Amino acid sequence: MFLKLTRHMFSSSWLAILFAVLAFSLPLATDQSWWLQSIWLIGPCLIMISCILNLRIPRQQVFWTTGLLIIVLVLLWLALTMVHDVHIATHAAAGFWCFVIALGLSLWHCMARLSAISTISPLANRMLCLLIPALFGIWLISLWELVVIGFGVPHVLLPAPSIIGEAFSSSMPTLAADFRQTFIKAVIPGFILGNSVGFLVALLADRVPFLRRGLLPVGNLVSAIPIVGIAPIMVMWFGFDWQSKAAVVVIMTFFPMLVNAITGLGQSDKTELDLMRSYGASYWQAFCKLRLPYALPFIFNALKINSTLALIGAIVAEFFGTPIVGMGFRISTEVGRMNIEMVWASIAVAALSGSIFYGLLALLERWVTFWHASFRQ
């Protein structure tokens, strides 16, 4: 009974209402100008509260959820504008933070309502699958901005997203050159070569069981080893330019592909192998029609792991010596000059290219292995 009551009181909706009320009763900043009175927040906060209260009635859920979502996003934009005002930046007071918390809880409430929606339409479902994480992402970045500006966190420690954005747009040519050097010249050739060699060796191991029994344990052991450590050696062997980075990428991507491809090629079950045998199929016929398709989920697993590893390998290798271009070079030199915005802009490029690379592989996987249990509809 008591448990039920407390759970009820602390549910996100009631807390959101509580903090919204606190927001317009407490001061927004330590020294207030006439237009920064918390009293102005009464209107929007009341609309928000009424949306939340209406959501408690089972009728017209979609309407009120959409309404709440829109008002929360508008208020979030308002908060982001307010925080840059000289009176609030670094001087934000209890009222402002209550406002931010109320917004966060309302947004959470929205996401909870959206997650609870069950539609039959696959299109709507896919939209929801994009919308909910997108809202979460928007909230994370906004919160980062609000906290960094509101508390006046020093730039060196963590620059606000808006400042990183400025650095990003003002140094596009440099970032593009870095991207070319690291991603196009080192990551992609290294990724392709490392995966191909890994796959070919797995193929060889598949034909020679003795080799497979030897390579699999060694491969598993090597995948636990910090291979990035060979970066300085590769730089010593292949020089400062992209070749040494590509070499690191080749070695880093080789083993995951080897181990996964060997495992994958062993996935077809006995009945299906017998079936192929009963047709008198040759090794390559059985390989192409049966064993390769079964190995594909494992191969894609390796490709996805390798997409991140490749980027890491190339960037880390650049710490050990580069020409004066490249993401790793940019990160290490700008850190030295305490030009942290630029570092974060480089990180954003790396994160973005890494995510897109991974996303493309995931899409390709979904397309090629549509039949796999994890993708069936």
Added chain:
Amino acid sequence: MALNQVIATMISLIKSHLLKTDALPVMTVILAVLAIWYLGAVHLNSPQLQDRYKKQGIEWRYSQLVYDSWNMKRAVLPSPHQVAMELKKTIIDQNITSKRSLVYHTGVTLSSTFLGFILGTALGIALAVGIVYVTTLDRSLMPWVIASQTIPILAIAPMIIVVLGAIGITGLIPKSLISMYLCFFPVTVGVVKGLRSPQPMLLDLMQTYNASKLQVFWCLRLPVAVPYLFASLKVAMALSLVGAIVAELPAGAQAGLGSRLLSGSYYGQTNLIWAALICAALASALLVYLVGFCQRQVCRRLAGGQEVI
């Protein structure tokens, strides 16, 4: 005669044992790697040597070239026995507390590895429980957990160390934060999968007992998730070590395997780099083996528990 028979049986025993396990193929692969290593040492070191011979006007023969390339100082690729000597010098011949001892440096790296591993595992399990029990978290957070790993955190680790150092946070904490970031992902993914793996029939059974969510968690979901947890912990442990080593790369770090790698690369002491790498590999293999050992112990106890029920 009897001795001969004993030897014969022993050989046949060893043979059958070796053929049954993977020891023979693995040894073959390792021997092949060593052979390639020696050949590679000749290939990579000989240009420098030939230059030197020419400058000093020495008549050289291939046997001498091979011998010299395997025993060269500051070789491009030191030969395995040189690395072994370096390992002996830095592990056995040095006092453990000395700054020249690899044991000391490995210890420094391992301490942040462990802290990061524990923090990462805790975070990973907490996130997984949240994701399994709160639908909103599942739908909003899970995509970001996956996206978080496409950020090459390892590549920006040195920066994080420098930045945290600038505001006075140095030593163990920043390094283990990197390890933690790398660790939590496999743990989250594995535990989410594990907590969701009980058969629907068993969940229905718990419902017929009117078990609370907490009871279902302790009696059903958690035990079922244990194998998944350990599989992830092995990956996490290896990643944690990688994280700790890379976090030691910035010039500021005084100790640790990463700083050894860096100083080896600065001063062209390839022996040092290879010794540090092999040390890291051994440490990693040992750590993963340790997790596997714990796994066997826990699973044995869990199996015993099942008999009690």
Added chain:
Amino acid sequence: MSSDSVLSSVAVETNQLSLQFQTNDGPVVALDNINLTIEQGEFISLIGPSGCGKTTLVRVLADLEKPTSGQISVNGISPEQARLDQSYGYVFQAPALLPWRTVKDNVVLPLEIMGYSKSRQRDLAAEYLNLVNLQGFESKYPWQLSGGMQQRVSIARALSVEPQLLFMDEPFGALDEITRDHLNEQLLQLWGKTRKTVVFVTHSIPEAVFLSSRIVVMSPRPGRIIDIIDCNLPPDRSIDIRESPQFLEISHRVRDGLKSGHSYDD
């Protein structure tokens, strides 16, 4: 060559066939001195408890397993040659359909391996999917079908190479009884239409009696034939025949055979 195979009415013949497996606990005799002659157009059921070697026998006939000793001829040639010629069809216990291929593409799989032309592949697939009443499901994926339908696809696949001989290894073992009865009736009709030689492995007495023209009763440890029972029920029988006295009598004989072969001392 062709006149030979027309003249000989024998589809499968084994002579003193034996097979030993080496296991960790020593050798196991899976098949012991099997002598069996199967005529063209017969429906033979192999029945016996698990471990009696009935599946092993079919696997040996299909050259999925090599015998330790003895002679076999399948359609007058060696099993290996028969396999390479694809002169038999094999239906496994599991449907073994490839999940990335549609129903039609699964049926044409053996035809692709034999290098048939595309149009011939299409025609044969359509014909045999029709025969198992699966027209209209060509572009579905296996995982979108029920277990019974999947097994029908795998029968169509085995028939698509138009073999004279069909090996079926407990094809309906994993299905529920209602589906199983239904498929039994369909299989009987199919056999009536095509008059192929069928070697059918089962452990269900009613299934064996209902389908077969002859029943081979086997017993385990070592795997051997202990009885061969003729059962010529009327060709246009339906599933209701199971209540007829004739049916019950044959069932009795099969059961007695199984009992006598069972060693109770272990």
